[in-house]
Amino acid sequence: MADQYDVIVLGSGPGGYVAAIRCAQLGLKTAIVERELLGGICLNWGCIPTKALLRSAEVFHQMKHAAAYGLAADNIRADIDAVVKRSRGVAKQLNQGVTHLMKKNKITVHMGNGVLKSATSVEVTGDKGTETISARHVIVATGARARDLPFAKADGERIWTYRHAMTPKEMPTKLLVIGSGAIGIEFASFYNDMGAEVTVVEMLDRVVPVEDADVSAFLEKALKKQGMTILTGAGVESIATSPSGVKAKIKGKDGTVTEGDFSHVIVAVGIAPNTESIGLEALGVKSERGIIAIDDYGRTNVKSLWAIGDVTPGPWLAHKASHEGVIAAESIAAELGNKDVHPHAMDRANIPGCTYCHPQIASVGMTEAKAKEAGHEVKVGMFPFIGNGKAIALGESEGFVKTVFDAATGELLGAHMIGAEVTEMIQGFVVGKTLETTEAELIQTVFPHPTISEAMHESVLSAYGRALHI
Amino acid sequence: MPISIKMPALSPTMEEGTLSKWLIKVGDKVASGDIMAEIETDKATMEFEAVDEGTVVSIDVAEGAEGVKVGTVIATIAGEDEDASAPAPAAKTAEPVKAPEPAKASEPVETAAPAPAPSGASSAPVSDGQRLVASPLAKRIAADKGIDLATVHGSGPGGRIVKADLEGASAGAAKTATATAAPSASAAPVAAAAATPVPDFGIPFEATKLNNVRKVIARRLTEAKQTVPHIYLTVDIRIDALLKLRGDLNKALEAQGVKLSVNDLVIKALAKALLIVPKCNVSFAGDELRTYSRADISVAVAAPSGLITPIIVDAGNKTVSKIATEMKELAGKAREGKLQPHEYQGGTASLSNLGMYGIKNFDAVINPPQGMIMAVGAGEQRPYVIDGALGIATIMSATGSFDHRAIDGADGAELMQAFKTLIENPLGLLA
Secondary structure, three states, X not given: OXXXXXEEEEOOOOOHHHHHHHHHHOOOOEEEEEOOXXXXXXXXXXXXXXXXXXXXXXXXXXXXXXXXXXXXXXXXXXXXHHHHHHHHHHHXXXXXXXXXXXXXXXXEEEEOEXXXXXXXXEEEEEOOEEEEEEEXXXXXXXXXXXXXXXXXXXXXXXXXXXXXXXXXXXXXXXXEEEOOOHHHHHHHXXXXXXXXXXXXXXXXXXXXXXXXXHHHHHHHHHXXXXXXXXXXXOEEEEEEEEXXXXXXXXXXXXXXXXXXXXXXXXXXXXXXXXXXXXXXXXXXXXXXXXXXXXXXXXXXXXXXXXXXXXXXXXXOOHHXXXXXXXXXXXHHHHHOOOOOOOOOOOOHHHOOXXXXXXXXXXXXXXXXXXXXXXXXXXXXXXXXXXXXXXXXXXXXXXXXXXXXXXXXXXXXXXXXXXXXXXXXXXHHHHHHHXXXXXXXXXXXXXXXXXXXXXXXXXXXXXXXXOOOOO | OOEEEEOOOOOOOOOEEEEEEEOOOOOOEEOOOOEEEEEEOOOOEEEEEOOOOEEEEEEOOXXXXXXXXXXXXXXXXXXOOXXXXXXXXXXXXXXXXXXXXXXXXXXXXXXXXXXXXXXXXXXXXXXOOEOOOEOHHHHHHHHHHOOOHHHOOOOOHHHOEOHXXXXXXXXOOOOHHHHHHOOXXXXXXXXXXXXXXXXXXXXXXXXXOOOHHHHHHHHHHHHHHHHOOEEEEEEXXXXXXXXXXXXXXXXXXXXXXXXXXXXXXXXXXXXXXHHHOHHHOEEXXXXXXXXXXXXXXXXXXXXXXXXXXXXXXXXXXXXXXXXXXXXXXXXXXXXXXXXXXXXXXXXXXEEXXXXXXOOOOOOOOOOOOOOEEEEEEEEEXXXXXXXXXXXXXXXXXXXXXXXXXXXXXXXXXHHHHHHHXXXXXXXXXXX
């Protein structure tokens, strides 16, 4: 039997659907398999709807601080149901957008649960029964889910994952967030702004542990100022649910265990790849703790089988998945004889990360500590928002831009920002890093005034002892 | 019909020239024999006379433009009955090569920039006139390591050379031809300083990684020897009087705890000589010559990390006891590696003394952008003709190395003579 398709993409998250579009653009006959909603977690239950929630929280926060801007707002209150409704509306709009993109690119959508029967065929079980489809290449893009704590299985009532936290039936009054990665901190920030009393427990010695230590320290201070309780170097020992809430035993930094009452718990201790029960084991696909091993282009050890996104080594971010999707699609096209595509290897050093807490965090490349560990002699630049006119005008003078350069070559090794709008600004450094700029080109670049981005320029100048406004 | 005035060949070897000065302007009437411009060739500045009569319509090459090729249209004049306001398209189109802009025109003839600015902005070396596409980081790493980018295969979009492509690429493939032809590129001397791979003949050795001082010495001295034409002038100097004076002074200064060395007096002598012969107290700075009005002497000191040259600022106007005190302090700092940049960067001339090792005389390498260095050997008793009879005198040989681009032999000789006179009549050092 001839193959029905050139490529089947298993999973339609930001990795899968982008891979499918790129395959279609390159003239490959493409199918995509999705068991739930086109767009995957990112659009439906992740990045986008949380940004909608956080926007509401931000507006609410501004309303509460209206007086600081010379404005009066009385009787302000949050309607959590309406906030959630808006967020769901945004997700729905984007979900329809992906449906449209699939149609436009003539990608066949197979709704149902897909299981690999071989490296080139997938059995899809949906509402209308089971069918087997085949292709010359298959891309696994099944993503990941929240990791559970053995003693705190999410029930959607009192113990939540991100998914429950996104569609709360009620507003938590006293919230415990376990884990201070991007997801944990974003929800902590959201519910704190919405009026809940929030406690964050982090096992490691600082919040947002993947970020630069200066960013962690700054964020912890800012969150505490906003009224959060931050417990680092601490662990939750046990959780007991009751109809009125939960009791949590928390072991602190000093080893003492205290008991606390909370209305709800959000478990945000990382993610687990969706690599079970999709037929990978039978094919002998190499993986480590569920994470599929790939080369720089997405090839697994099994011929014709590719993997991208959260099922592969991190960082587990939507934009990394999309980029891997494009690389895999182009690599497949090249293997199928397309001479015009020149896929490039994935460069993990230049993948930015953004956390939408308040203040925002954005970074790319190595932290100062990592750079030193890697043997670089570094030049470090630091510029606080308090020296930036636009930040002061916005009433957002909390934050800084830190840059790390290799002292010998001037290579930009990393950039770390915390403060207003930094998630929109990091791309400037990412472009620079991807183009392999040195400090010289960054110093020569004209940054527009008045913008917060001037702090980026100042940070680079500061690394070379030339900052102007400090 | 409009007449195109072209860059003339004012000497048989002239290929290009500098338009130093225009003596006419648009609208001027010129007659045959009028001097229109001053043009500087490789040998001299010459006047350029008009052959034709007419009105100047346009001046096509700006005053000061360098490297203007012979035959390039430099101005256009209209004949007697022509409309001087009309443009002269024929004249312009007739000449395929339009006169380059002054700034651009200066590039091909520009000579060594004395201060090698390690700017990443400098463009990548070009080969065969084709632009090499490389990331700024790749360019800088290549310059630092002395890698010729033309030999590197680019793996980025469109063959762009990126950092990863330089891993494993080795120095040494430096283009010597380019290096000598265009010494203005800072990369060239660096590339030259990076040694070619040394073959291993199985002789036991210990490899020591170069420290920064050693790297700088290698780079600067390679640059000096390759780009600065040295001339060497040697004199024998009788130092009996100097030694006696030193003895007397040391006795007198004992109470103050100051002890003069011969070298301290030689520093003073060199500085004074440079003030007497300022033509040798200079820097050759590409298109200009800098003559310094102060003599700052860089004194070579052997420090554990390598040669370093702390500076006695304004040594010509300092007392010898002051020089002795400063030198003691600077030499101490140099040996401890504690010299501050301002204490060893600069200087208008250098002094290197290897007398304490019994070296009779030697030729030193100029320390750019300085114009000269004095190499001093050991003071030793030699047979010497004194008043027509063979006698014994204490003689010290000194050899001055001069940058011949800036200093002619006669000027250098004048300095050597002044230096010798000061040392042989050392009371002049105290005045």
